[in-house]
Each structure stands twice: as structure tokens, then as C-alpha cells.
Amino acid sequence: MKASNLLVACLEREGVEHVFGVPGEELEDLLFSIRDSKVTFVPVRHEQGAAFMADVHGRLTGEAGVCLGTLGPGATNLLTGVADAHLDKSPLVAITGQGGLERLHQESHQAIDVLRTFEPVTKWNTQLDSPEIVHESVRKAFKVAEYEKPGATHLELPEDVAAEETDAQPLPVRDRVAAAAPNPDALARVQERLRTAQRPIILAGNGAVRTHAASQLREFVDETGIPVVSTYMGKGAVSDSRVHSLMTLDSGENGEAATAVARADLVVTVGYDIAEHDPADWNDGTAPLVHIDSEPAEVYEAYDPDVEVVADIGRALSSLTEWYRSAAVTFDTEWYADLQERIVTAVDRDPQPEAPFTVEGVLPVLREAMASEDVLISDVGNHKMAIAQNFPTYEPNTCIISNGLASMGIAVPGGLAADLAVDANVVAATGDGGFLMNAAEIETATRSGCGYTIIVFNDNDYGLISKKQHDHTGETFGTGLTNPDLMTFAESFGIDGYRPDSKNALKEALQSAVGGDMALVEVPIE
Structure with a gap:
């Protein structure tokens, strides 16, 4: 089959239903390959819109959204949405067309170095410079985009390569790489911090939602009575209808949620990235920090955790819940009641x-x-x-x-x-x-x-x-x-x-x- 047909067959194997994009001359073979497939091409009015569509699809489903643009301005117009997915940890695969390989060594019409342009806002990107690497590259693009922490990847398809023939076939889609089980020593250190705390608080971030750890977080909160404040991207990890919810970390005039963090004697962050909310805005350095996430904490003076549990977030929370049920540990569950009451009043x-x-x-x-x-x-x-x-x-x-x-x-x-x-x-x-x-x-x-x-x-x-x-x-x-x-x-x-x-x-x-x-x-x- 043609390389463009192989690429689309790989998209079908990945379960892609929609490709959002703007057509271009260099995409001709790929577009007709999509036409003859089960994938629906959605022509949009601007490539930025296509990238935002793929971004939100990835955020909601956990499966990489796909956006498409041609070379030059088509690629650069995609860039903002790709960068948004990258920093918001949303799985996205961007595909761009390119001129034929025979003209890329010299200055030519609409040709820019798209790979270098996309490098800072992707986890991985490559040029499909041979039809024999298409199947491996598409599989890698989706695998890298979707595994924790997810983000954007990019494939560039030169128009002459798209038309070449290949005997390669799509690779099978394997189970995603799973995060590790929590380290027992790290959990023991968290348990010790909880034993000595009276006013702990949980800061729920994007990762608590993204990794489907909300049910385990809710169970832990219901058992312990520890209050939860979320980042903007962690909203819904714990229902705001619950008395344990202090809604969203704020920086406004009243700042009840930030006040709660300042009152706490232990802050446990769950799936939190410092790009979501600068810790310098809420961390005064007085309370010890516990970091529970799928990756180690960023090195930052304003966010220097005492303990890091780098593991599957849901499994780490379930382990802490099991420990708490037999640990004879109790917390003060009234210290945040006045703040929670004021938050509800302001919202309603x-x-x-x-x-x-x-x-x-x-x-x-x-x-x-x-x-x-x-x-x-x-x-x-x-x-x-x-x-x-x-x-x-x-x-x-x-x-x-x-x-x-x-x-x-x-x-x-x-x-x-x-x-x-x-x-x-x-x-x-x-x-x-x-x-x-x-x-x-x-x-x-x-x-x-x-x-x-x-x-x-x-x-x-x-x-x-x-x-x-x-x-x-x-x-x-x-x-x-x-x-x-x-x-x-x-x-x-x-x-x-x-x-x-x-x-x-x-x-x-x-x-x-x-x-x-x-x-x-x-x-x-x-």
C-alpha cells in the first residue's frame, strides 16, 4: 500500500475516529487515504481550532486527539494548540505535511524546519522520511503521547514519501505502560507525617483527574475527613457538594482556600504540577509537603517536598486508606469549617x-x-x-x-x-x-x-x-x-x-x- 494508506491504517488501529485539520496541497495523498477509511476528516476554519479540538478530545478521553495541517503556515498555525496540550498534559498527535525530500536541503516555497519548531512543545516528534518507518512511528507517537505524563507528539509527512509503496503493516496496540506500585518505604514516611499532623490538607491537581484516581481520592477523604482544595485543572476530583471540599485554590481578596493551606500543618499534593498554580503563591514554607504523583517533583525552591511517592496515584491513595482504617489516627475535622462556610456563601x-x-x-x-x-x-x-x-x-x-x-x-x-x-x-x-x-x-x-x-x-x-x-x-x-x-x-x-x-x-x-x-x-x- 501507499505510505499514506499505511499511516491511515495505523490511525484506524489506534482507534482514531476524527482527524481535525485544514487541507493542503502536500496532504493530497493523505486526505484521499482518509476518505477511503473509517476515520472522519473534519475540515476546520483555522489550524489553531483543529489543535484545540484535538487537545480537548485528549483531555476528556485520555486518548490522543489528532490534528492535521500542511507545511509552513499550516504547521505554525497548529503550534498554539499543540503547546496548550503539551503544558496541560493532554495527549495529542499532530501531523503536518511537507514538501518533497528533494527540495528540503535548500530554501524553498513555504518550507521551514517544522521539526525544530515543534521540538519545545512536544514529547517526541519525527519526520517520516521513509515509508518503512511509518508504522513504527505512528505507534510510538500515540504511545508517547498517551503514557504518563501525557502530552503532544508530532509526525511530519513529506509529500513524495506519502506516495511511495510499502509492505509494512500497522503494529498492534498494546496496553499502556502502567505506573509503578508505591514504594513501601515512601508510604511509611507519608504515614509518619500523617500520624503527627492535626490539620492536614490535600491539594488535588490535574493528575488526580487525568489518571482516574478520583474515586480513590474520594474514598481516602471520606475515611479521613481531610479537606481538599483543587487547582483549576483538578476541579471535580472531589465533588464540591462534599463538606470536605474547599473548592479551588484562589488568589483573590478573600482567599479562603489559600488561608486553609496556610493554616494546615501538612500539605499532601495529589497529581499536582507546578505549571498549574505557582507554589510560591500558596506555600509559605511552614508546613511539610508530601508529593504523590506519577513523576518526581520539579526542582523548585518554592516546592521542595519532604516526601515523594512516585507511583500510580490511585494505588498510592488506596494503600493510605487501608493503612488509615487500622492506624488509630484522628485529625481535627473542624479547623476549616468557617472557611468552607464562607466559600459556599460566596459561590451561592x-x-x-x-x-x-x-x-x-x-x-x-x-x-x-x-x-x-x-x-x-x-x-x-x-x-x-x-x-x-x-x-x-x-x-x-x-x-x-x-x-x-x-x-x-x-x-x-x-x-x-x-x-x-x-x-x-x-x-x-x-x-x-x-x-x-x-x-x-x-x-x-x-x-x-x-x-x-x-x-x-x-x-x-x-x-x-x-x-x-x-x-x-x-x-x-x-x-x-x-x-x-x-x-x-x-x-x-x-x-x-x-x-x-x-x-x-x-x-x-x-x-x-x-x-x-x-x-x-x-x-x-x-
Whole structure:
């Protein structure tokens, strides 16, 4: 078969259902190979949208999403979404076309060194310079992308190689490399720290969700009564409906969760990466640290754990739960009650009967319109901070926030990927700034038969930057925007549009939109 057919056969063997991308001349053989396969090619409006779709697919399913772009600008347009997946630990395989090998030794049209360009934002990448290495390279790309800690990989396919013949066949997909069992000596050291602690706290990170350790974490918390605060990407590891949840690590004016961490006499991090939330913001160095993760802790003065358990996170937590049941150890379970009460009060605020709205006031109405298993995709901006701290999350992977790279523009394409990946309802929440960066993907969504809700918090501004500028200097510059009439904009795509002007209208709009056909809800923010 042709090398392009082999590559697609390998994608089929990996279980790939969708490839998101933009066609290009150098991809001709590969595109027709996809046409003749079980894989669905989803043509998108911009390669960045394709990479965000693959990114969110990987985050939700644990299986690598696949994005496709041609050489030169097609490849560089993919880069932001690939980098987002890399820092958010989301499995992704990027495929880019390239000119023929005979012209890559010299300056030529659209040719840049894509491998070196992608190197800093991938776990592994290679050029498929021979049809005989395609099967091995595709298998490696998926294996490396998906094993802990997951991330992005990249394959470059020159157009002349794509057309060459090969007798190679796809390699079988083996079980993923499993993390090791916890070391007994390391567990004993954790147990000793727990024996001497009265006010321990757990900081749950992305890894607690990503490695499916939420059930073991919940069991440990229920047994011990230890409170849990999550990072933005760890939301849902422990349900925010539980009394043990202190919701999300914050840096706001009240800072109840951060205050709880400061009060604690032991901090146990579970699946935490320092890229999620700088430990310098929450670690004052007074309480000892225990690090439970699939990889050793990063070397950082502000995060220097006393004990590291490098192992399968769920197995480590189960071992600690079994130990606790017979250890005759008790903790103070009231020391955080006042903080938990204030957090719940702050979160459970309703908007005023009439506009103007605030993001914080809208979130309880949105939460009421969504079931616990429904998925919220948050873009990046002022609203992200509110969603992270004020949107109760009850199940793992139901509140998707980019906080490694923290790239604007992810919500609309991410909503499409989520709608294809899960059976639950999907809501994409974005500010007006991030919305128009990839709003063209609404056309991709309608063409693909998707149905999810887009909420646009519209303040005609890059609001988060305005807030930070004002906090620092008392004034703002370079942040003001103007926007099209978003109701007309929605109508132009053939989707429902809502612009509520009161609390009751907001409730009606969200109840109608969530779970229905493709819709856009504009919420004016002053």
C-alpha cells in the first residue's frame, strides 16, 4: 500500500475516529487515504481550532486527539494548540505535511524546519522520511503521547514519501505502560507525617483527574475527613457538594482556600504540577509537603517536598486508606469549617433581578441549568478566574480549564470536540475577546451536526488585563474592544441567539439553550 494508506491504517488501529485539520496541497495523498477509511476528516476554519479540538478530545478521553495541517503556515498555525496540550498534559498527535525530500536541503516555497519548531512543545516528534518507518512511528507517537505524563507528539509527512509503496503493516496496540506500585518505604514516611499532623490538607491537581484516581481520592477523604482544595485543572476530583471540599485554590481578596493551606500543618499534593498554580503563591514554607504523583517533583525552591511517592496515584491513595482504617489516627475535622462556610456563601450568590450581570452572579444560574455530568469548557480571561473559583464541579473532567499554557480561543473549538466525545450536554464559556479568535469554528460545528451552547460574557474589553492594569496602576490602556451584534452574528450561522436582560430572562435562556440545538447566549457584563 501507499505510505499514506499505511499511516491511515495505523490511525484506524489506534482507534482514531476524527482527524481535525485544514487541507493542503502536500496532504493530497493523505486526505484521499482518509476518505477511503473509517476515520472522519473534519475540515476546520483555522489550524489553531483543529489543535484545540484535538487537545480537548485528549483531555476528556485520555486518548490522543489528532490534528492535521500542511507545511509552513499550516504547521505554525497548529503550534498554539499543540503547546496548550503539551503544558496541560493532554495527549495529542499532530501531523503536518511537507514538501518533497528533494527540495528540503535548500530554501524553498513555504518550507521551514517544522521539526525544530515543534521540538519545545512536544514529547517526541519525527519526520517520516521513509515509508518503512511509518508504522513504527505512528505507534510510538500515540504511545508517547498517551503514557504518563501525557502530552503532544508530532509526525511530519513529506509529500513524495506519502506516495511511495510499502509492505509494512500497522503494529498492534498494546496496553499502556502502567505506573509503578508505591514504594513501601515512601508510604511509611507519608504515614509518619500523617500520624503527627492535626490539620492536614490535600491539594488535588490535574493528575488526580487525568489518571482516574478520583474515586480513590474520594474514598481516602471520606475515611479521613481531610479537606481538599483543587487547582483549576483538578476541579471535580472531589465533588464540591462534599463538606470536605474547599473548592479551588484562589488568589483573590478573600482567599479562603489559600488561608486553609496556610493554616494546615501538612500539605499532601495529589497529581499536582507546578505549571498549574505557582507554589510560591500558596506555600509559605511552614508546613511539610508530601508529593504523590506519577513523576518526581520539579526542582523548585518554592516546592521542595519532604516526601515523594512516585507511583500510580490511585494505588498510592488506596494503600493510605487501608493503612488509615487500622492506624488509630484522628485529625481535627473542624479547623476549616468557617472557611468552607464562607466559600459556599460566596459561590451561592444569585444575580440581581435586573442587569447588569456579573460573571459570578451568572454562574449559579448556569450551574442550575447543567446536570452534574454536563461539561463546561472555559476559555481564558476574567471569566475563567470566576469559573475556577465559583463554579461548583461535581464530577471529574466536567470543567475543562486550560491553565498550563492558558491560551485564549480554546472554548468554541473545544466545545465541538467535547460534543463529539461525550454524551452529556456541553457549554463553552468565553469572553468576547477569546470568542472572536476562533468564532469561525461555529460553522465547523454546525456542518458537523454538533449541538452545544456558547456563552459569551461581553464587556467589550480584554477584561482580565484591564483589571490587572487597574490594580497595578489605577488606569488601563490597549484593552478596549468593539464587537459585532452577536445576535445577528449567531443568526448568520443559523443558530439560536439569546441576549437576556434580567435574571428571569437569563434563567429562561439557559434552560432553553443547554441541551438543545446549537445556541449562543450573550451576557452583557459592565
